[in-house]
Every structure is written in C-alpha cells, then in structure tokens.
Amino acid sequence: MTDALIRLEGITREYQMGAERVLALRGIDLEIGRNEYVAIMGPSGSGKSTMMNMLGCLDTPTAGNYWLNGHEVSRMTDDALARVRNREIGFVFQTFNLLPRASALANVELPLVYAGVSSKERRRRASAALTRVGLGDRMHHKPNELSGGQRQRVAIARALVNEPSILLADEPTGNLDSATSEEIMRVFGALHAQGQTVVIVTHEADIARHAHRVVVLRDGRVDTDQRTPPTVATAAA
Amino acid sequence: MPLYEAVVLALGSIRAQKLKSFFSLIGVLIGVTFLIAVVSIVQGMNVYMTDKFAGALIGVNTFQLRSRPNIVMGNTTEEQWRAWNRNPRITLEDAAYVEEHMQTPARFARVGFDRISVGWRGKLAKDISVNTTDAEFFTIKHWNIEEGRAFSQQEVNFGAQVVVLGHDLAAKLFEGRDPIGQTVTLGALPHRVIGVIAPQGTLFGISLDKFAVTTLGSPVRNLVNRPHVIDDFHIQAQNPDQMRAAMEEVTVLMRSRRGLRPGQPDNFHLESAEAALATWDKISKILFMALPGLVAISLVVGGIVIMNIMLMAVAERTREIGIRKALGAKRRDIMAQFVVESATLSVTGAVFGIGTGILLAFAVRAFTPLPAAVAPWSIAVGVGLGILVGMVAGVYPARQAARMDPVVALGHE
Structure with missing residues (x-):
C-alpha cells in the first residue's frame, strides 16, 4: 500500500432502478496524494455524482476497495462512516446546505458538535474558521441574511473547522455568478497553498482549470487523468 | 450531542x-x-x-349515640329507613346509664335540637337550629367564645333561660349592636343572650354560624323534644384509639341495656366522622x-x-x-x-x-x-x-x- 491519501481499487457501484441494473461506476482505480488539488470532471451520467458520494463516504461501493488516510472504508458500518466523514472530510456543496435556522457560527460548529468538542472550544474554533474565510463580522447572521458568496464561505469554514484530510467540493460555484465564483476559487487556491488536499467535482472546465490535476470520467470509468502545470491555475486566479 | x-x-x-x-x-x-x-x-x-366536614359537623375524636344516622351519604334502601325509624329514641336515662358505666375517659354532652324561630324586638330569624345541651358541648365542639361567655353546668341544671348565639345569627338580629344582656325569644320563650360564638365559616357554601345554644334545662326543650328524649348524645374521647374503645363500650352498654340478643341488630346508631368519611x-x-x-x-x-x-x-x-x-x-x-x-x-x-x-x-x-x-x-x-x-x-x-x-x-x- 502506498501512502496515498485516497486509494480506490476497482470501485464499482451498481444501482437497482426498477427492473434495470445501472452501473454508475465500473471499476475505478485512482490515487490522490496529500496536498493535491484535483478536479473530477465529466458529462452528466458519467458517474461524477456517485464518485463524489463515494469519495465523501456518503455511499459504499458494490465492489472494490477504498482506503482513506489508511483506513479501509468500503466495508464500514453507517456509524463508522459517519465518524470518518466527521474527521476526514469537509464537504462544500453546490447548494451550500447550511441549516437555515442556525447562525453562521452555529452552522460552522455543527461538525464539532458531532465530534464531541466542548461548547467553549467549539465557539473558539468556529469563530477562528469564519475569520479565516473573511466572515469574522458575520458570525451571528442567518444564511438568508448572507449573499451567495458569503454562504459558500460559511460552508467552507464549516468544512475546514474539523481539520479534515480532504476538502471535497461538489460544483461549489454552481449557484454563484462568475465574479463570486472566482472569489470562491481563490479561497480554494489559498487553502491548497496552505497544504490542504482539495477535490472538486465539477462539469465546468473554467473551474477545473484551477486544479493541478483533472480526472475525467466517462460512463463510469476514468477516461483521462492529466496533471496540469500549476502556473495555469495561478494565472487564472 | x-x-x-x-x-x-x-x-x-x-x-x-x-x-x-x-x-x-x-x-x-x-x-x-x-x-x-x-x-x-x-x-x-x-x-x-x-x-x-368531620371537625365541624361531628367534632374531633367524637361520636354520637343516636337512634338513627344523621348524615347519610350514598344510597339507602327503603327498608333500612323503616328499620331506623322503628329504633327507640335515645333518652336522658340512656345517657345517664352510659355515662355512669363507661370506663374510657370521655366528655359527654346531651343534645336536643330543632329548627325554630329566634326573635328580637320584632325581628325574626326563622328556621334557626336551636340546641339544648350541657356545658361540655362547648368544649366538645371546640367553639371559641367571641363575646360574653358560655353557660355553666349549674345553669344547665337550673334550667337557666340563657342563650349563646352563633356569629351570623347575632349579626343578623342585632346588626352591629351589642347583643350581650339582650333578651331574645326562642319560639316565644325569652332567653337572655350571654355570649356569641366566633365565626366558623361555611361548609359547602352554607353558613355554620346560624344557630343558638341554650341549656338542656331550658323550657325550650318542650318545643324541641318530647320529655326525656334527646337527639344526640355526644361522647368525646381523648384520642382516636380511645374513641374506638369508647364506641365498643357504648355498643355493649346499649345492647345490654336494651336487652338485645347476640345476632340481633343494634337498634341505635353510633355516628362518627369515620363513618361519614x-x-x-x-x-x-x-x-x-x-x-x-x-x-x-x-x-x-x-x-x-x-x-x-x-x-x-x-x-x-x-x-x-x-x-x-x-x-x-x-x-x-x-x-x-x-x-x-x-x-x-x-x-x-x-x-x-x-x-x-x-x-x-x-x-x-x-x-x-x-x-x-x-x-x-x-x-x-x-x-x-x-x-x-x-x-x-x-x-x-x-x-x-x-x-x-x-x-x-x-x-x-
């Protein structure tokens, strides 16, 4: 076994859709190392979403193995997976997925609640995370009092607060205008520069350009896997 | 969490x-x-x-020897009523016999009562419960004298025409004037007011203070009971245990006095708070x-x-x-x-x-x-x-x- 952060071996995911069996992933082999900045691309139906769920430990494969940070997670129970998601993965979603009734601070504290961190410590770490994404003065705002870009920053702060191994973003700019998208991509760039492993699932080439490696899926298989020179991303940013 | x-x-x-x-x-x-x-x-x-209810109507650790129940709760058959009505009345002689032979220490008060009119200077309070009794009755009832005094056993024996009024009755007749020393009529018989009893409040919304108490020897007794007959014989023991002992004793005494054989039902009634409760x-x-x-x-x-x-x-x-x-x-x-x-x-x-x-x-x-x-x-x-x-x-x-x-x-x- 290598010391790759993520190691997928022959990952297959089959769905039962009525009488039909759908193979969303057909034997994916992939390794992602520490501090990589990877974009996973592909047209709709390519298995991109399933891949995202798989990487995020929201779903388990029908066949194959998945090692995340040294743990074999493909056969774990629900609760064990919940623990892995809590410790190892920071999610950023297209639709932000903030709890509407909770303040920005409370939203960011949420992963810490499930990690069993004391309320004082939670407050400290959550405000630090919000400050880090430039929302130190918006901590007590509810999501509906924030702009789209600010909401996504809250989501990023929430993803980072538990110091996960991977920041996993699913179409993170899908609901944002282009200026705001650039702003969010700059945040990802900065985080990567600080050593964070970033995986972005997207269908937008513009967004994928920021990454240092682009994995394209087609029909549930890895079609291409290209490393791009870092300068491209930096130039775009 | x-x-x-x-x-x-x-x-x-x-x-x-x-x-x-x-x-x-x-x-x-x-x-x-x-x-x-x-x-x-x-x-x-x-x-x-x-x-x-128990305290005001019957008294603490007290029971009454009666010919039939006073307080009846729940359903009673016609037959039961007839049986009670056949019971001989309690007499002064019964009371004297019981008092003489009782071993358990107790207080006794003979009571005859009826609802009659009480008047003062043309004002008339109708349907007032007038009790004719012994001096101990005040102690047994735990009545506090608000004004004046209660009567003594000597006055009872003399048949003194003195009366102690309940608070509400005094208030109704005298409307704030001092009732002590005034003469009221019980029925038509003049009685001198010597005291007023402190208010006891209400029971189920009915005033407990519209009554008058006079001596057992008062001529009012002719309006209240036939000669020698009384309504209740109140017996107060010192504690609940002694009360139970006293009740057993009275039952035995009354049965033997009336010559009841074993198996024959009592032809008298002992009323206690316990039974009512x-x-x-x-x-x-x-x-x-x-x-x-x-x-x-x-x-x-x-x-x-x-x-x-x-x-x-x-x-x-x-x-x-x-x-x-x-x-x-x-x-x-x-x-x-x-x-x-x-x-x-x-x-x-x-x-x-x-x-x-x-x-x-x-x-x-x-x-x-x-x-x-x-x-x-x-x-x-x-x-x-x-x-x-x-x-x-x-x-x-x-x-x-x-x-x-x-x-x-x-x-x-």
Missing part, C-alpha cells in the same frame, strides 16, 4: 412553528390539565372532608380509579398527534438530516435529536397542562364552595408523563430519520 443542546435545538423548532406546535400539544395539554385539576379537587375535598373515601377512590383511564386516553391521543407531527417534521427536514449526517451525525445522534425534540414538545404541552390544571383548580376554589389543593406529586407525574409520551411517540419518527441514506436525504428538495 449533549442533552441540553438537544433541548435548546428542540425549543428552537417549536418556537419556529408556534401554531403547529400548539395544536400538536393539545392532546397532552388536555390530559395533564385533567390530571392536575382532578387530583387537586379530590385532594382538596379530602382535606375539606377530614378537617372541616368512609362514603367520601369510596367516592374519591372511584375518582382516582377512573382518573388514570381518562388521562391515558388523552395522552394516547396526544401521543399519536405528536408522532404524526414528528413524522411530518422528519419528512420536511430530510435535507437537514442529510446535512447533519454528511457532517458526521451518527444514527444515535439523529435519533436522539428527534426523540428529544418530541419529548420537549410533549413536556411543553405538559407544562402548559399543569398551568391550566392549576388555574382550573384555583377557579374551582374561587367560584365554588369546593376547595382545591394542588398536589405536588401530580405535577411531577404530569411532567413525567409528558416526557414518557413524547419519547414513546418520538421513537418511530426518529428511527425513520436515523435510518435515512445520506445521499438520498441530501438530494431531497
């Missing part, structure tokens, strides 16, 4: 949907209201019956037996409503559940969240129910002669039932929530 935070979270969702929460709470609210109100009223009645005891026991059933029905209905509300909440918040799971919530975290929410909802209903129950009890006390005393244990039971109903009702919806697939839940719109 710590309990305290789960409760705060739950209160947040209750506040966010006030109207819906209120309706969902009504079942539990009604159930607990019922519990508190009924227990309060029954408890209040208990205190009332033991303290006031026994009937009340039966009523309150029936109420307490019916109570759990009535409360249970409301709580089951309340529980079903809460379960429905929680199922709706789970469905509405599918996405929230997905988010929480993605962020690391385990099954039991989600489970706990919804069970606590359900319990909090239910306890909120219970707390409001306790409030309305207490209000209802106070309302009963304020607007009816019935008393009401809120029992602390019923509040504890109310809260406990609230928690229980909420938790039981919350388990199924919470399990639905906990079992959700995070991928499906996150994709939910």
Whole structure:
C-alpha cells in the first residue's frame, strides 16, 4: 500500500432502478496524494455524482476497495462512516446546505458538535474558521441574511473547522455568478497553498482549470487523468 | 450531542412553528390539565372532608349515640329507613346509664335540637337550629367564645333561660349592636343572650354560624323534644384509639341495656366522622380509579398527534438530516435529536397542562364552595408523563430519520 491519501481499487457501484441494473461506476482505480488539488470532471451520467458520494463516504461501493488516510472504508458500518466523514472530510456543496435556522457560527460548529468538542472550544474554533474565510463580522447572521458568496464561505469554514484530510467540493460555484465564483476559487487556491488536499467535482472546465490535476470520467470509468502545470491555475486566479 | 443542546435545538423548532406546535400539544395539554385539576379537587375535598366536614359537623375524636344516622351519604334502601325509624329514641336515662358505666375517659354532652324561630324586638330569624345541651358541648365542639361567655353546668341544671348565639345569627338580629344582656325569644320563650360564638365559616357554601345554644334545662326543650328524649348524645374521647374503645363500650352498654340478643341488630346508631368519611373515601377512590383511564386516553391521543407531527417534521427536514449526517451525525445522534425534540414538545404541552390544571383548580376554589389543593406529586407525574409520551411517540419518527441514506436525504428538495 502506498501512502496515498485516497486509494480506490476497482470501485464499482451498481444501482437497482426498477427492473434495470445501472452501473454508475465500473471499476475505478485512482490515487490522490496529500496536498493535491484535483478536479473530477465529466458529462452528466458519467458517474461524477456517485464518485463524489463515494469519495465523501456518503455511499459504499458494490465492489472494490477504498482506503482513506489508511483506513479501509468500503466495508464500514453507517456509524463508522459517519465518524470518518466527521474527521476526514469537509464537504462544500453546490447548494451550500447550511441549516437555515442556525447562525453562521452555529452552522460552522455543527461538525464539532458531532465530534464531541466542548461548547467553549467549539465557539473558539468556529469563530477562528469564519475569520479565516473573511466572515469574522458575520458570525451571528442567518444564511438568508448572507449573499451567495458569503454562504459558500460559511460552508467552507464549516468544512475546514474539523481539520479534515480532504476538502471535497461538489460544483461549489454552481449557484454563484462568475465574479463570486472566482472569489470562491481563490479561497480554494489559498487553502491548497496552505497544504490542504482539495477535490472538486465539477462539469465546468473554467473551474477545473484551477486544479493541478483533472480526472475525467466517462460512463463510469476514468477516461483521462492529466496533471496540469500549476502556473495555469495561478494565472487564472 | 449533549442533552441540553438537544433541548435548546428542540425549543428552537417549536418556537419556529408556534401554531403547529400548539395544536400538536393539545392532546397532552388536555390530559395533564385533567390530571392536575382532578387530583387537586379530590385532594382538596379530602382535606375539606377530614378537617372541616368531620371537625365541624361531628367534632374531633367524637361520636354520637343516636337512634338513627344523621348524615347519610350514598344510597339507602327503603327498608333500612323503616328499620331506623322503628329504633327507640335515645333518652336522658340512656345517657345517664352510659355515662355512669363507661370506663374510657370521655366528655359527654346531651343534645336536643330543632329548627325554630329566634326573635328580637320584632325581628325574626326563622328556621334557626336551636340546641339544648350541657356545658361540655362547648368544649366538645371546640367553639371559641367571641363575646360574653358560655353557660355553666349549674345553669344547665337550673334550667337557666340563657342563650349563646352563633356569629351570623347575632349579626343578623342585632346588626352591629351589642347583643350581650339582650333578651331574645326562642319560639316565644325569652332567653337572655350571654355570649356569641366566633365565626366558623361555611361548609359547602352554607353558613355554620346560624344557630343558638341554650341549656338542656331550658323550657325550650318542650318545643324541641318530647320529655326525656334527646337527639344526640355526644361522647368525646381523648384520642382516636380511645374513641374506638369508647364506641365498643357504648355498643355493649346499649345492647345490654336494651336487652338485645347476640345476632340481633343494634337498634341505635353510633355516628362518627369515620363513618361519614368512609362514603367520601369510596367516592374519591372511584375518582382516582377512573382518573388514570381518562388521562391515558388523552395522552394516547396526544401521543399519536405528536408522532404524526414528528413524522411530518422528519419528512420536511430530510435535507437537514442529510446535512447533519454528511457532517458526521451518527444514527444515535439523529435519533436522539428527534426523540428529544418530541419529548420537549410533549413536556411543553405538559407544562402548559399543569398551568391550566392549576388555574382550573384555583377557579374551582374561587367560584365554588369546593376547595382545591394542588398536589405536588401530580405535577411531577404530569411532567413525567409528558416526557414518557413524547419519547414513546418520538421513537418511530426518529428511527425513520436515523435510518435515512445520506445521499438520498441530501438530494431531497
């Protein structure tokens, strides 16, 4: 076994859709190392979403193995997976997925609640995370009092607060205008520069350009896997 | 997640949907209201019956030798009434015999009474209970003299035409003037007022202070009883044990005096507070037996409503559940969240129910002669039932929530 952060071996995911069996992933082999900045691309139906769920430990494969940070997670129970998601993965979603009734601070504290961190410590770490994404003065705002870009920053702060191994973003700019998208991509760039492993699932080439490696899926298989020179991303940013 | 935070979270969702929460709470609210109100009223009645009813009407550690019962609660057959009516009346000689032969230390007072008119200077109070009795009666009844004095046994033996008035009667006849030394008529017979008894309040809304007490030797007795006959012979022992002993003794004495053979029923009646209270005891026991059933029905209905509300909440918040799971919530975290929410909802209903129950009890006390005393244990039971109903009702919806697939839940719109 290598010391790759993520190691997928022959990952297959089959769905039962009525009488039909759908193979969303057909034997994916992939390794992602520490501090990589990877974009996973592909047209709709390519298995991109399933891949995202798989990487995020929201779903388990029908066949194959998945090692995340040294743990074999493909056969774990629900609760064990919940623990892995809590410790190892920071999610950023297209639709932000903030709890509407909770303040920005409370939203960011949420992963810490499930990690069993004391309320004082939670407050400290959550405000630090919000400050880090430039929302130190918006901590007590509810999501509906924030702009789209600010909401996504809250989501990023929430993803980072538990110091996960991977920041996993699913179409993170899908609901944002282009200026705001650039702003969010700059945040990802900065985080990567600080050593964070970033995986972005997207269908937008513009967004994928920021990454240092682009994995394209087609029909549930890895079609291409290209490393791009870092300068491209930096130039775009 | 710590309990305290789960409760705060739950209160947040209750506040966010006030109207819906209120309706969902009504079942539990009604159930607990019922519990508190009924227990309060029954408890209040208990205190009332033991303290006031028994104390005022009969007296502490006291029983009466009578020809037939005075206070009859519950149903009595026609036949029983006829039997009582055949009983020979109690006589002065019976009383003397009992008093002479009793071993248990006791106080005695012979009483004859009837409802007659009491007048003063043209004013007439009709239908007043006039008691003719011994001096000990004041002690047995625990009457406080407000003004003037009680009469002595010597005055009783003399047949002095003196009278002690109940507070309300004195107030009615004299309207604030000093009654002491005035002459009132009992029937048409003049009696000098020597004292007024301090007010005793009301029983079931009826004044206990409209009465007059005169000596057993007073000529009024001719209006009240046939010669030698009395209505009650009051016997007061020093404590409940001695009272029971005294009652047995009186039974034996009276049976032998009247020549009753074993197996023949008593042809006299011993009336005690205990006997009168026994009937009340039966009523309150029936109420307490019916109570759990009535409360249970409301709580089951309340529980079903809460379960429905929680199922709706789970469905509405599918996405929230997905988010929480993605962020690391385990099954039991989600489970706990919804069970606590359900319990909090239910306890909120219970707390409001306790409030309305207490209000209802106070309302009963304020607007009816019935008393009401809120029992602390019923509040504890109310809260406990609230928690229980909420938790039981919350388990199924919470399990639905906990079992959700995070991928499906996150994709939910």
